[in-house]
Amino acid sequence: MAEPYLVIDNIKKEFPRRTEAPLRVIDGLDVGVEKGALLSILGPSGCGKSTLLNIINGLDDVTSGRIVINGHEVSVKSRSKLKIGVVFQDSRLLPWRTVKDNVRLPLDELGIDRAEADRRVTYYLNLVGLGDFGDYFPLRLSGGMQQRVSLARGLAIEPDLLLADEPFSALDEITARKLRQEFISIWRATGRTVIFVTHNIREAVFLSTRMLVITPRPARTHLDLDIDVPYPRTPEDDRLFEIEKRVTRDFIAMEEASV
Numbered sequence: 001m002a003e004p005y006l007v008i009d010n011i012k013k014e015f016p017r018r019t020e021a022p023l024r025v026i027d028g029l030d031v032g033v034e035k036g037a038l039l040s041i042l043g044p045s046g047c048g049k050s051t052l053l054n055i056i057n058g059l060d061d062v063t064s065g066r067i068v069i070n071g072h073e074v075s076v077k078s079r080s081k082l083k084i085g086v087v088f089q090d091s092r093l094l095p096w097r098t099v100k101d102n103v104r105l106p107l108d109e110l111g112i113d114r115a116e117a118d119r120r121v122t123y124y125l126n127l128v129g130l131g132d133f134g135d136y137f138p139l140r141l142s143g144g145m146q147q148r149v150s151l152a153r154g155l156a157i158e159p160d161l162l163l164a165d166e167p168f169s170a171l172d173e174i175t176a177r178k179l180r181q182e183f184i185s186i187w188r189a190t191g192r193t194v195i196f197v198t199h200n201i202r203e204a205v206f207l208s209t210r211m212l213v214i215t216p217r218p219a220r221t222h223l224d225l226d227i228d229v230p231y232p233r234t235p236e237d238d239r240l241f242e243i244e245k246r247v248t249r250d251f252i253a254m255e256e257a258s259v
């Protein structure tokens with residue numbers, strides 16, 4: 001059988017400490033992710049989610065095991081060979097550059113020629129509904145609009161993988177709801193493989209094709225669940241609600257067991 005698009009192959013991660021034994025943050029995480037999946041990762045605070053994203057993004061190396069994306073092993077050294085888009089909790093836009101120039105920045109860094117960069121800036125700003133705001137400066141936009149720009153910037157590089165690190169958690173619930181719907185439409189339109197980290201069980205269930213619940217540190221797989229509800233979804237769907245209840249019960253039991 002062909003290897004999955006993203007392979008997290010029995011990875012372990014330890015951080016050295018001065019006087020104590022190394023801190024083991026990830027302990028044998030083993031996951032295969034199919035191309036085009038929207039996998040959400042849910043875990044208690046401090047369990048190692050950001051560490052995992054940093055490793056997948058080639059910003060840190062594993063202690064053992066390997067990460068392979070589309071046949072390429074990821075490491076700090078090989079980082080430049082892969083295109084990974086990232087959307088964070090805050091938009092991290094440069095306030096002195098216009099919206100267009102923010103989206104263009106990573107394209108310039110990749111050496112993409114001007115005509116193609118122009119095309120992508122226009123295309124992805126339209127895709128996130130901000131075609132008319134290219135000449136604005138970020139601080140003139142609402143928080144939700146800034147997150148959309150950040151999504152356009154992440155997508156414009158046409159990434160091998162899109163990492164989303166709690167991208168809606170700083171937004172009010174009404175805006176977050178709207179952006180979740182838009183995120184699903186954009187994911188379906190672009191077919192990107194997405195890893196979506198969140199603390200919000202309802203959000204994870206609503207968005208994803210599959211969710212992974214991670215144990216308290218050191219991170220291991222606690223639950224690996226396919227969410228077999230067709231899109232388009234509505235947040236009020238009973239099937240999603242049942243899955244949310246089940247995962248919530250399980251999550252609480254896991255946290256209680258770890259105290």
Ligand SMILES: Nc1ncnc2c1ncn2[C@@H]1O[C@H](COP(=O)(O)OP(=O)(O)OP(=O)(O)O)[C@@H](O)[C@H]1O
Nearest residue numbers: 015023025043044045046047048049050051052217
């Ligand atoms: N560079 C580092 N050096 C030493 N320890 C680190 C380093 N990075 C993270 N850690 C430790 O690893 C553990 C996991 O941190 P991480 O930020 O990955 O958790 P998280 O699941 O993303 O947390 P949260 O949900 O609160 O954002 C923490 O105990 C943290 O202190």
